[in-house]
Amino acid sequence: MDNPFRDEPLTRSLPQPCTVIIFGATGDLTHRKLIPAFYNVAADGDLPSGLRIVGFARRPKSDEEFRSDLEAINRKVSRQGHNDALWETFSQSIYYHQSEFQDLEGYQALAERLDKLDEERGGHPNRLFYLASAPEFFDDIMLHLKESGLCDAKPGGWSRVVVEKPFGVDLPTAQHLNNVVNSTFAEKETYRIDHYLGKETAQNIMVLRFANAIFEPLWNSRYIDHIQITCAENLGMEGGRGGYYDKSGALRDMVQNHLLQLLSLVAMEPPVDLSADGVRDEKVKVFKSLRHMETPEEVAQNVVRAQYTPGVVDGEKVVGYRQEDRVNLESQTEPFVAVKAMVDSWRWQGVPFYIRMGKRLPKKATEISIHFRRAPEVLFNTLPSRGRSNVMVIRIQPNEGIALRMMSKLPGPSIRMEGVKMDFQYSTSFGNKSPEAYERLLLDAMAGDATLFARRDEVEEAWKFIDCIEHAWHKSSDPPPMAEYPAGSWGPKEADDLLARDGRYWRRL
Amino acid sequence: MNPSSSAQATLTPESTAVLGKEVKLPAIDRELRVLFAEDSGISRASLLNLVVYSEDAASVERDTPIIQELTRETACRALLIISLPGGEPSVRAWVQAHCNLTTGGGKAVCTEQVSFVIRGATPAYVRSSIFAHLDSDLPVVFWWHGDLSSAFEESLVSRIDRLIVDSSSWPDPRDGFRKLFAAIEWEGSQFVAHDLAFTRLGPVCSAVAVAFDDSQVLERTGRIEKIRIVCATPRRIEGLFLASWFACRLGLTFVSGDLEDSHFEFQNGEGKKAASVEIDVAYRDKESIGQPILEVVIETDDGKVTLNPSPDDAFFRTCVDLPHRKECQELLPIRKCDDGSLMAAVLGRAGQNRQFPGTVAILRELLDSEAE
Numbered sequence: 079m080d081n082p083f084r085d086e087p088l089t090r091s092l093p094q095p096c097t098v099i100i101f102g103a104t105g106d107l108t109h110r111k112l113i114p115a116f117y118n119v120a121a122d123g124d125l126p127s128g129l130r131i132v133g134f135a136r137r138p139k140s141d142e143e144f145r146s147d148l149e150a151i152n153r154k155v156s157r158q159g160h161n162d163a164l165w166e167t168f169s170q171s172i173y174y175h176q177s178e179f180q181d182l183e184g185y186q187a188l189a190e191r192l193d194k195l196d197e198e199r200g201g202h203p204n205r206l207f208y209l210a211s212a213p214e215f216f217d218d219i220m221l222h223l224k225e226s227g228l229c230d231a232k233p234g235g236w237s238r239v240v241v242e243k244p245f246g247v248d249l250p251t252a253q254h255l256n257n258v259v260n261s262t263f264a265e266k267e268t269y270r271i272d273h274y275l276g277k278e279t280a281q282n283i284m285v286l287r288f289a290n291a292i293f294e295p296l297w298n299s300r301y302i303d304h305i306q307i308t309c310a311e312n313l314g315m316e317g318g319r320g321g322y323y324d325k326s327g328a329l330r331d332m333v334q335n336h337l338l339q340l341l342s343l344v345a346m347e348p349p350v351d352l353s354a355d356g357v358r359d360e361k362v363k364v365f366k367s368l369r370h371m372e373t374p375e376e377v378a379q380n381v382v383r384a385q386y387t388p389g390v391v392d393g394e395k396v397v398g399y400r401q402e403d404r405v406n407l408e409s410q411t412e413p414f415v416a417v418k419a420m421v422d423s424w425r426w427q428g429v430p431f432y433i434r435m436g437k438r439l440p441k442k443a444t445e446i447s448i449h450f451r452r453a454p455e456v457l458f459n460t461l462p463s464r465g466r467s468n469v470m471v472i473r474i475q476p477n478e479g480i481a482l483r484m485m486s487k488l489p490g491p492s493i494r495m496e497g498v499k500m501d502f503q504y505s506t507s508f509g510n511k512s513p514e515a516y517e518r519l520l521l522d523a524m525a526g527d528a529t530l531f532a533r534r535d536e537v538e539e540a541w542k543f544i545d546c547i548e549h550a551w552h553k554s555s556d557p558p559p560m561a562e563y564p565a566g567s568w569g570p571k572e573a574d575d576l577l578a579r580d581g582r583y584w585r586r587l
Numbered sequence: 588m589n590p591s592s593s594a595q596a597t598l599t600p601e602s603t604a605v606l607g608k609e610v611k612l613p614a615i616d617r618e619l620r621v622l623f624a625e626d627s628g629i630s631r632a633s634l635l636n637l638v639v640y641s642e643d644a645a646s647v648e649r650d651t652p653i654i655q656e657l658t659r660e661t662a663c664r665a666l667l668i669i670s671l672p673g674g675e676p677s678v679r680a681w682v683q684a685h686c687n688l689t690t691g692g693g694k695a696v697c698t699e700q701v702s703f704v705i706r707g708a709t710p711a712y713v714r715s716s717i718f719a720h721l722d723s724d725l726p727v728v729f730w731w732h733g734d735l736s737s738a739f740e741e742s743l744v745s746r747i748d749r750l751i752v753d754s755s756s757w758p759d760p761r762d763g764f765r766k767l768f769a770a771i772e773w774e775g776s777q778f779v780a781h782d783l784a785f786t787r788l789g790p791v792c793s794a795v796a797v798a799f800d801d802s803q804v805l806e807r808t809g810r811i812e813k814i815r816i817v818c819a820t821p822r823r824i825e826g827l828f829l830a831s832w833f834a835c836r837l838g839l840t841f842v843s844g845d846l847e848d849s850h851f852e853f854q855n856g857e858g859k860k861a862a863s864v865e866i867d868v869a870y871r872d873k874e875s876i877g878q879p880i881l882e883v884v885i886e887t888d889d890g891k892v893t894l895n896p897s898p899d900d901a902f903f904r905t906c907v908d909l910p911h912r913k914e915c916q917e918l919l920p921i922r923k924c925d926d927g928s929l930m931a932a933v934l935g936r937a938g939q940n941r942q943f944p945g946t947v948a949i950l951r952e953l954l955d956s957e958a959e
């Protein structure tokens with residue numbers, strides 16, 4: 079039965095009342111991202127009534143201690159500030175459950191506690207399990223959720239799981255992880271978070287392409303010369319993140335998930351409808367069409383990996399990658415990677431997608447740029463060619479927005495042309511009201527809308543593409559070299575050469 | 588708008604100072620360019636034209652800060668039109684920029700406000716001042732203060748994409764809605780209508796919707812027998828609006844009632860079943876006119892749901908009283924109800940405002956109702 083008092087027609091599904099159980103609730107992710115996201119959803123009045131949050135972690139804590147620890151961080155990081163009265167009511171629905179991930183009894187006690195809460199406080203038997211722990215614990219957590227019967231949906235309710243990245247470190251581990259999760263939860267109840275998909279600009283890619291009649295006819299190899307996807311970070315390995323990063327690297331940490339997801343949104347065919355599977359079916363076709371690099375030579379030709387050497391970033395001297403805290407002095411991990419990827423489909427025949435991701439670059443910026451073919455050189459052919467093609471830039475962060483570069487005549491009697499930019503910025507047109515990606519994604523998970531979550535086949539297909547590169551680097555007898563770049567520069571010369579060989583160059587950010 | 592503040596204020600140099608620089612009419616565009624040429628660290632933005640129209644001089648000081656606040660979230664070219672009766676026809680104009688820093692404190696984003704004071708106006712003066720200064724290709728959002736006067740005529744209305752009125756400021760709501768609905772029928776009309784009196788009910792409507800997300804409450808929807816609405820005394824129209832909204836959402840038809848004692852009977856349209864629902868609107872004096880609705884009680888055959896704003900108007904408290912279940916929740920924050928916040932809500936939400944026409948159709952029946 080539909081609620082007659084709800085607005086219609088709805089442009090999104092509504093979050094349903096549920097209990098969210100967070101595994102790893104004393105960790106950084108829960109404190110800095112998840113609870114502030116729930117709080118801000120509450121501040122917007124979008125939290126379903128009867129929502130409860132139960133934190134699960136190892137160290138002993140009372141409900142009250144847990145709430146006050148969360149409050150301290152929320153005060154610092156909440157997007158809309160912290161309102162004591164709202165926190166007071168919101169936090170009454172937060173509880174703490176102390177247990178080891180490996181301890182079945184802890185889960186049985188949790189099941190009893192959840193039932194008791196339902197009984198005492200009323201509400202729905204819906205359960206959203208959130209895995210905010212390191213992936214090595216997923217096996218234990220899934221096994222025990224199953225053995226304790228916690229994962230089974232109660233009559234009239236649902237039971238879902240949200241999984242955080244990393245989704246494995248290669249195809250076999252991803253498959254293992256997916257098998258473990260899917261042996262406890264059906265795929266349609268599994269929500270793999272890729273927070274890039276929750277960003278407004280990422281969602282806007284589909285609107286831009288399919289709601290504006292002027293772009294789609296040009297969105298193919300006939301009019302597009304190439305596409306660049308750049309994710310630049312000025313940070314290095316601060317705060318001890320070198321330990322995790324050195325085992326992962328730019329390709330696995332960022333390209334396999336976030337940047338390939340962006341690529342799929344840019345390259346996909348129009349979906350048959352906007353349902354979760356309608357959209358994801360098209361995205362997965364893009365992943366399947368990615369041309370694999372079969373040999374180390376092919377990898378050397380199409381991929382550049384690099385480490386930064388000491389340099390200056392934001393006016394501060396910084397050390398090189400191998401000198402960073404918790405990084406191996408002989409590390410073979412890449413904080414920079416540039417890939418020339420080809421999508422073997424009718425639409426993208428011969429159009430390279432250049433992807434680059436790097437740490438300790440001059441500034442923080444993520445963007446996609448679509449470089450159109452140049453106009454025929456018939457009329458204005460005596461002019462320098464650099465910078466003459468039309469470029470559409472989709473800025474993911476910061477300054478979310480879209481810009482279009484085109485040629486214009488300079489005022490004066492002679493024909494002189496200059497590139498000019500039409501620039502649309504979210505913040506100037508719509509103020510600064512965009513919700514955080516996590517807020518959107520949590521609402522969607524509670525509403526059962528999986529469109530912005532990665533499906534199993536997307537993840538595994540992306541790994542197949544990535545694994546070819548990783549194998550050439552780490553398993554071949556003649557691995558492609560590791561290049562170097564000074565921290566604070568735009569990456570190694572080899573990355574520039576990758577495009578220069580094709581007569582192209584990286585967009586200057 | 589608070590109905591009691593509609594006394595005519597007069598314009599003085601002090602009061603018009605908030606409008607920025609006074610300029611000659613033909614120089615408006617040039618002066619705007621000068622305004623923006625002075626500083627290269629700004630970008631000029633516009634998503635829509637916002638026309639604020641008033642026949643009250645007090646609007647000068649009241650609406651300029653609201654416009655400035657609105658531009659923080661919605662970049663727009665604002666035209667403030669103050670049309671005052673009497674005297675020889677004359678038009679004075681002012682220009683000013685409203686600038687806000689983007690996050691990170693980088694560039695300032697600026698929008699412009701052009702203000703006109705039109706005296707002894709005929710509709711033609713009003714129309715030409717507006718038409719000459721709309722930013723091309725952008726939608727026109729028109730905020731009409733007070734009664735729909737003779738300036739509300741066909742050719743002006745044909746340019747409006749979104750019309751915002753406030754029936755709580757109308758001296759005769761029955762007549763006001765008649766004019767509004769006649770205008771919807773005019774050839775060339777294509778506006779989406781909003782009434783701030785209805786927008787003011789946003790928080791209470793959301794609270795009702797949330798209460799009915801609960802499956803035990805939802806299954807009793809067809810068994811609602813009585814709804815009691817208590818509203819603050821100066822907010823009668825909002826009380827009637829809420830009664831109409833309930834009827835509209837529940838698919839009820841109006842049977843009988845009396846506007847005088849605010850008691851109305853409806854019946855359920857489903858086939859032969861003709862359960863009747865009574866809706867009473869009561870009024871209570873309350874100093875603050877922030878949140879218009881002070882209490883809603885929805886009674887079914889075996890229980891009730893009660894909603895009221897918390898004492899500080901910060902949240903809606905929802906109490907469910909059903910067999911074997913009694914509980915209260917206080918989670919739904921209440922948006923502010925001042926004009927600026929309501930306008931921001933309308934601009935931020937856009938859409939077709941689909942609930943409005945059906946609700947007003949019932950509201951007009953209530954306004955027409957008399958004891959038999």
Ligand SMILES: NC(=O)c1ccc[n+]([C@@H]2O[C@H](COP(=O)([O-])OP(=O)(O)OC[C@H]3O[C@@H](n4cnc5c(N)ncnc54)[C@H](OP(=O)(O)O)[C@@H]3O)[C@@H](O)[C@H]2O)c1
Pocket residue numbers: 101102103104105106107108110111134135136137177178179180209210211212213242243244
């Ligand atoms: N932090 C982020 O912003 C972020 C963003 C995206 C993805 N992720 C991913 O999310 C996961 C968690 O990240 P995090 O930064 O929150 O990690 P973290 O700060 O190290 O937190 C780990 C959590 O797991 C709990 N835990 C560890 N071993 C346990 C055991 N045997 N039994 C019960 N609880 C145990 C810890 O509880 P005790 O403290 O009580 O021991 C703690 O609550 C990681 O896989 C990370 O890659 C994090």
